[in-house]
Amino acid sequence: MTRRIVVIGGDATGMSAASTALRHSDGELEVVVLERGHYTSYSACGIPYWIAGDVAERDELIARSPEEHREAGIDVRMRTEATAIDLERQVVSFRAVDGDGEDGELGYDDLVLATGAVPVVPPLDGVDAEGIHGVQSLEQGEQIVKDLDGSSARRAVVVGAGYIGVEMAEAMLSRGLEVTILDQAPEPFTQIDPDMGALVRTAMEDMGITVLTGTAVEGFDTGEDGRVASVRTADGAIAADIVVLGLGVKPNVELGKDAGLQVGQSGGYVTDVRMRCVGHENVWAGGDCVEVHHRLSGQGVAIALGTHANKHGRIIGTNLSGGYGAFPGVLGTAISKVCSLEIGRTGLGESEARAAGFGYVTTTIESTNVAGYFPGAEMMTVKLIVEQRSGRLLGAQIVGRANSGKRIDVFATAIWNHMGVEEMTFMDLSYAPPFSPTWDAVLVAARQGVKAVEDDIPRSPA
Template identity: 60%
Template sequence: MTDSTERLVVIGGDAAGMSAASQARRLRGPDELEIVAFERGHFTSYSACGIPYWVAGDVDERDDLIARGPEEHRERGIDLRMRTEVTEIDVAGGRVRAREVETGAESWTSYDKLVIATGARPIRPDLPGVDAPGVHGVQTLDDGQALLDTLTRAAGRRAVVVGAGYIGVEMAEALIRRGYEVTVVNRGTEPMSTLDADMGRMVREAMEGLGIAMVGEAEVTKVLTGQDGRVRAVATEDAEYPADVVVLGIGVRPDTALARAAGLPLGAHGGLLTDRAMRVRGHENIWAGGDCVEVLDLVSGQQRHIALGTHANKHGQVIGTNVGGGYATFPGVVGTAVSKVCDLEIARTGLRERDARRVGLQFETVTIESTSRAGYYPGASPMTVKMLAERRTGRLLGVQIVGREGAAKRVDIAAVALTAGLTVEQMTSLDLGYAPPFSPVWDPVLVAARKAAAKIREPWDRAAS
């Protein structure tokens, strides 16, 4: 290291942080840029999205979820310090304070450039008993390992999942596949609040078909414990649900306590605010990415918090390019996500009905039934496509798809259309691939677009009725 060498400090060793560090290293050698990264956990560069499939047994080994371990990063010239938690950011002094988790030893490290990639934390409601042994959030590999350890030791086979978003739904399936009796307690009427309720109903029916007990419109009031202090049940105002293990699937919040304490700008959802280069607003030498930031929704024009590994890796690439002396931007998202319950595939992109209403858009909706392949071809399976389009302009606003094999990834057609700002009329002319084993002559998404385009063309007073 020479006097002219800059130091990049990275807080967080998963997707965004290590993607940024790796990309910066590709562009600038050790003589130009020293890179120091801090990770409080035991693992780096892993797939948190794969944890439910590891718990279910689809993924055999924990290490299968790790893309690159600490030693691989160190071999590439990154000073990666594991089990070391950053406890303070001194913006004025250009330094961070870190504490070694095992020893408690603390030290300051100066930086010329800083990347904040602290991720998100599972929401733990402030309820009596929520911190009892046997109650788990699932966000990191450490969380997943702790849950598996509990499942191995648990004397009974009863599980309660609190919340029915992506994590809750996926964990409910994982637990029932491990032989547990599973109850899902959900605040909403239907699971998957990322969908409209009419589409969420199909998800509930599929979960009930798996033997999962679904309890809707129920608020958890406390977690009950036994004489040994471990969880024994989850209580609502009306009932108690016995549990040997509880999984919190309520969602996540940006982990921005460090940033808040340092006076960095946060948005309405608690995430860091950045410009298109992923630079923290108002701070020339500080970047942020991954689950700790808010991003621009290209459809609504508002800031959103979306915790997805796809975004985190892209953020890291953008940050690393800019730190390394290049130029890159992250334009925003359209809110695309896919999941599954057994063989039921679930997908959404763009706005739901309530999203569109909240931002003052007038819209039309259509829902169609179709099949994944030509109806006469073996293996054709049903799917439902719901589409939202802006009234009069016909601009595509959102798509939701629920169906069997071949359904979920069709949402990518809509994601591209949303990003391009296409109207539903323009979508009907898209030159999509066709052969009977893959699609009907009219792809289900295009069938929905045709129906939406026809509805948009109706006279205003008829369409509004």
């Protein structure tokens, strides 16, 4: 007998779950995907680079079109929005977004929630004005490109200096605009500690970006044409021809919440390690709409990131087709760049470590990316957060130039394995002058971490 899987959301998690399940089935599965937008399987993370012009065509961001998925046997229904879930009857209600399609109900044997995240849009005066854009979906990206191509916008204001904010600041700069970036926090890029964020600020200022921190947006004023003209803040108005909102996202869980699914403290669906919604054998969820286990803090966190979304999709698909897949949790590893500045982080930042109750010391070192005498040698700054006494690595942050950021993966792998800085000091990492100094920055940081732990140990009076 055919088993029907209904997937809500046709991006990374949803399509990966659908195709993995189908690939491992023997024709006993029917897979239906409901997607309210125009696209499937695209790289939202790539949008800033398309807007910047680094990626020439929108379609390059699309890994697989609805047609390609259909050819693979998946029943993809575009512009179709799920409106309700009845967990008892095992039925999803849907409606055609464009009004000319079919509304109805669809029964399922297994349900996959891959509804992603929704942007945080503050209820600010004038936020709906023309020229103010979110940048979370490919549709929104299209609107920005259209707006930039069709207007004579000269001054861009980016609200929010997190990942998407700094990436959009770079994109606007690449487009030749004057760029101001705003954030309420004291330093940009709150995913890293303020002392490291200050390095990002300096670098962005050197690139010609105006960085206004400790600045809350109060509203937006429009010109006579109804288009945004300035951003209102406590410190005055900032003229703007175009505004990008990069205020982060939150899990999109209304549908499941209404149906009675459990949502955690982070706002995402609570699942078991196999990505099954707790208490529901045949309901699965993954990607930006779920809460995942942080391996260090032990807490549930919501992290909107394509790599997790893809992993979840594969795990769900594996489980749906009789295999075993389990998500081992996250460390909060992330990487970004603003022009030539690379920013990486993994594990816990200082405030996260404190919130989790850890006692810690920190150390911050500077090192070159390649041998100091090698052409292109540039400094990078590495900060470690290390547990008191035990010396266990809790977190690492990198701000530097070319070929510095990806070193965060070495720290991530070390943290994953509960390494202490003492053992890390003499790890066998690769060395050649075009790739690192004889002591790679990772080793230098570990060594200084050892000293910080030592210095912190109280000495008995002599």
